[in-house]
Amino acid sequence: MRLSLEINGEDRFSLSDPLTPLVDVLRDEFFLTGAKVVCREGFCGACTVLLDGQPAVSCLVPVGLAAGCKITTVESLARDGVLSPLQRVMEEYDAVQCGMCFPGMLMTLTGFLARARNPSREDIKEALVGNVCRCTGYERIVDAALAAAQATVVEG
Amino acid sequence: MPEPSTAVKNFPRRDARDKLRGHTRYTVDRGRPGMLHATLLRANTPSARIVRIDASEARKMPGVRAIVSAVDAPGRHGIGIADHPLFATGRIRYDGEPIAAVAAETLAQARAAAAAIVVELEPLPAVISMADALAPDAPLVHPDWRSYEVLLEGGARAGNVAWEATVVRGDVDAAFARSDVAIVESVYRVGRQNHVSFEPRAVIASYEDGRFHIETSTQVPWSVRNATARLLNVPPSQIRVTVPAVGGGFGLKFDCALEPFAALLARAAERPVRLVNSRQEEMLTCLCRENAEIRIRSAVTKEGEIVGREAVVLMDCGAYGGEQIFLTTMTAHTLGGNYRLGAVRLASRAIYTNTAPNGAFRACNGVYNTFALERHTDEICAAIGIDPLAFRRHAVLGDGDLGSTGQVFESDVLGPMLDRMAELRTAKPSKRPMAGPRLYGRATTVGTWFVFVGPSAATINLNADGSATLVTSGVEIGSGSMMQALPQIVSNALGLRPEDVIVRAADTDAGGYDVGVGGGRTTVSLGAASMAACVEVRRKLLEVASEMLEVAPGDLVLADGRVEIIGIKGSGATIVEVAERAQRVVGPISGSGSFTGPGVVAMPGCATGHFIDAIDIPVFAVHECEVAVDPETGHVEVLSYAVVQDVGRALNPRAIYGQIQGGVVQGLGYALHEEISIGAKGRIDQTGFETYRTPLAQDVVPVEISLYEGAPSIGPLGTKGAGEVPILNVAAAIACAVSNATGRPVQELPLTPPHVLALLLGNKPSLELPHISASWRDNVFAEPSCVARAP
Numbered sequence: 046m047r048l049s050l051e052i053n054g055e056d057r058f059s060l061s062d063p064l065t066p067l068v069d070v071l072r073d074e075f076f077l078t079g080a081k082v083v084c085r086e087g088f089c090g091a092c093t094v095l096l097d098g099q100p101a102v103s104c105l106v107p108v109g110l111a112a113g114c115k116i117t118t119v120e121s122l123a124r125d126g127v128l129s130p131l132q133r134v135m136e137e138y139d140a141v142q143c144g145m146c147f148p149g150m151l152m153t154l155t156g157f158l159a160r161a162r163n164p165s166r167e168d169i170k171e172a173l174v175g176n177v178c179r180c181t182g183y184e185r186i187v188d189a190a191l192a193a194a195q196a197t198v199v200e201g
Numbered sequence: 202m203p204e205p206s207t208a209v210k211n212f213p214r215r216d217a218r219d220k221l222r223g224h225t226r227y228t229v230d231r232g233r234p235g236m237l238h239a240t241l242l243r244a245n246t247p248s249a250r251i252v253r254i255d256a257s258e259a260r261k262m263p264g265v266r267a268i269v270s271a272v273d274a275p276g277r278h279g280i281g282i283a284d285h286p287l288f289a290t291g292r293i294r295y296d297g298e299p300i301a302a303v304a305a306e307t308l309a310q311a312r313a314a315a316a317a318i319v320v321e322l323e324p325l326p327a328v329i330s331m332a333d334a335l336a337p338d339a340p341l342v343h344p345d346w347r348s349y350e351v352l353l354e355g356g357a358r359a360g361n362v363a364w365e366a367t368v369v370r371g372d373v374d375a376a377f378a379r380s381d382v383a384i385v386e387s388v389y390r391v392g393r394q395n396h397v398s399f400e401p402r403a404v405i406a407s408y409e410d411g412r413f414h415i416e417t418s419t420q421v422p423w424s425v426r427n428a429t430a431r432l433l434n435v436p437p438s439q440i441r442v443t444v445p446a447v448g449g450g451f452g453l454k455f456d457c458a459l460e461p462f463a464a465l466l467a468r469a470a471e472r473p474v475r476l477v478n479s480r481q482e483e484m485l486t487c488l489c490r491e492n493a494e495i496r497i498r499s500a501v502t503k504e505g506e507i508v509g510r511e512a513v514v515l516m517d518c519g520a521y522g523g524e525q526i527f528l529t530t531m532t533a534h535t536l537g538g539n540y541r542l543g544a545v546r547l548a549s550r551a552i553y554t555n556t557a558p559n560g561a562f563r564a565c566n567g568v569y570n571t572f573a574l575e576r577h578t579d580e581i582c583a584a585i586g587i588d589p590l591a592f593r594r595h596a597v598l599g600d601g602d603l604g605s606t607g608q609v610f611e612s613d614v615l616g617p618m619l620d621r622m623a624e625l626r627t628a629k630p631s632k633r634p635m636a637g638p639r640l641y642g643r644a645t646t647v648g649t650w651f652v653f654v655g656p657s658a659a660t661i662n663l664n665a666d667g668s669a670t671l672v673t674s675g676v677e678i679g680s681g682s683m684m685q686a687l688p689q690i691v692s693n694a695l696g697l698r699p700e701d702v703i704v705r706a707a708d709t710d711a712g713g714y715d716v717g718v719g720g721g722r723t724t725v726s727l728g729a730a731s732m733a734a735c736v737e738v739r740r741k742l743l744e745v746a747s748e749m750l751e752v753a754p755g756d757l758v759l760a761d762g763r764v765e766i767i768g769i770k771g772s773g774a775t776i777v778e779v780a781e782r783a784q785r786v787v788g789p790i791s792g793s794g795s796f797t798g799p800g801v802v803a804m805p806g807c808a809t810g811h812f813i814d815a816i817d818i819p820v821f822a823v824h825e826c827e828v829a830v831d832p833e834t835g836h837v838e839v840l841s842y843a844v845v846q847d848v849g850r851a852l853n854p855r856a857i858y859g860q861i862q863g864g865v866v867q868g869l870g871y872a873l874h875e876e877i878s879i880g881a882k883g884r885i886d887q888t889g890f891e892t893y894r895t896p897l898a899q900d901v902v903p904v905e906i907s908l909y910e911g912a913p914s915i916g917p918l919g920t921k922g923a924g925e926v927p928i929l930n931v932a933a934a935i936a937c938a939v940s941n942a943t944g945r946p947v948q949e950l951p952l953t954p955p956h957v958l959a960l961l962l963g964n965k966p967s968l969e970l971p972h973i974s975a976s977w978r979d980n981v982f983a984e985p986s987c988v989a990r991a992p
Contacts, residue, residue: 077223078223078230079224081400083400084889085479118223119222122222139213139856141214143398143400144216144220145399146399173898173899174897174899177897179399179449179895181862182863182864182865182867183866184901184904185858185862
């Protein structure tokens, strides 16, 4: 069976079994290795992508259920090599360490900031409840996300 | 050479952008044409005799290309003692021990074939706890321990005691017999901690042109090279190790791991082989921070002088000695650190059990010994009626004081750091009101750690475009040392911009020997080797410039991409011009340098069985926290956290802040909720993120940080390692604060809500460690006699 997928605005086709986890299709078929397989149980958030703008852990989504959704991965955040405002502020704040959790962190925060109106520090931490980071101790990621949110308010 | 201070800057890291874009290819993201997938068949029993392994049916299964087991890898490796074979050999020693490895076209095929391997076992009795292992007539994990090759002489060994290291300085019996002392005795116990590095241990190996190429997620490319060679019985030069970006290490990857399995399979199958641990394998066979048991006793005068101290530390090494053999060394510098001591004797014993081997983890040994020492110190203060802060200010190590092995400490560091913390404390209101009706506690703890120096090599190629390529065997594991500190050091020495320094990823065919990335040593050891390489590059560059400009080399200076005549700005030439000319006239400019620890002197005879008798670069830390304890649930909330850290010189302050915040949070997990339990059958109960609770964003607070600069250091530009030490006294600070809040003695970690509630309700029986004798001598094989006496 051929599955039609919309990944990062492009129409793609997959011959994978519809029960294959979306993260494996993204990584193994399309070489979109930004989403990381860390726990395969939906706890760590490192494989988070957006499905129709909503953050979802792609290890628990069978690819068959993603057909018909707009799938957005971390690779699409920068346009023409220009970082998204959230990516830019993460770089400016020197937030990155090993970097394995960042693709998932960025997708969760991108989805959250698109909907949140003037979020507080606590709101951002709550949004990150499903994203584990082992290196940074979180606070600088939260600082950066808060700065991105405030910049969005100013720009908007 | 330019001023050290000009190297200080918040230089951003080169690898951040690709990591943020999802473009970075860690080992787990890589593949090679024709690559096979591998899996390990692991034991599911803690102790058994292997009667028969039959892979004949498995070999016939679809897609299977190679199956290897103990007969294919005869060697043993280890630290101190070569006790560890690649595959279970003759017997199973822990649940999870590899029995065979399979490579197939797909991972599913490899797993199916592994399941089809027939393994006939005969159960043997197991020792699961250290108390089991030390019981009279306990079954031996290694009945053949006497036959193992000893790689470092000096440690006492017998039966289930894999290694014993002791320190004796001065007359401890006399100190305890004094009539003017109070004697305080405490016991403590801690569990294991899993690193949970997000990238699991992972490797891709191939066999090309008669040599192995191992691409792996490791902190120690040279250890992987050497251990793989030993296990496969090939010359080390026949193995090339390269390391892409590493997705977290924290010490987990400070040892050879999956690499030899993949190498063996690649040679057997004549195809590249990928082997990656699942998260469950990482949880069950992680080289955890070891569980430990500690008995400590001190004789203290009413003025607060510690005239005598003795302690026994049991460290569970699991089924094989590994890093714990080395780490027995560290008790001398952790339990024996922090305070001025009169007479002292310490014993550290690494104990074999039929459990998964333990390993290195950020500030290994130090984290729990600092917890024990600081809680014990608070108990001393309670016993003699001295305020804990006043006691610490009076008793901490200062200039000219002796460490436990007789090393002389230079300069007053901890005292002024405590003063700095007092300034932070008084500058801000207490968070006590945030506790509301909950129990409030505060504590201040001190810690002593070190930089694990040792051999490093660096080569610098000065390119004709004015950039420099730095070739080392260093690995970027996330801390930023390779991306920030090293380019800053090299660019400062050569008058370049840090962005013009290219740092080559580790490749043992290109970079010289290196101990590895860990122990806070990257900036110090690789930095010092890089500085030495810069000296050669600078000399060659100035020689060519001297000829061009007709000025003596001593009258030239390198700055801002130019070679200038001292005192005359704009007088010289660009480094590009000089490098181009050099390339044409004398050939391309390069320089090499190396570094090793100079070795600080200890008193002869004080330390036995130690890998390091004295520490080259001590590092100190002062931590303070406020907590609120919910008396209904036992939940501990951290209200504030502050750190004063001895960093020598902060080359990139912002990067160090990031290390401190991250290290403190890992320590909070260890102190409060990261719990590993081992079932009666020797298997670790926690199999993933659901059952092993790491800190989340809502659990943590921003750490208030003050960097203490200026303490003596042999590190380049006066630096000390800053990434390892932030975790050191977190558990100590939290445990002391919880003890202060609840009025109960905290003897064990982690302080999970059920644990704290049991303390509050008086349901937690006082910890007893009957297998550590109250008489120190009964715990050691042989008491060393120290030639020198404490003054």
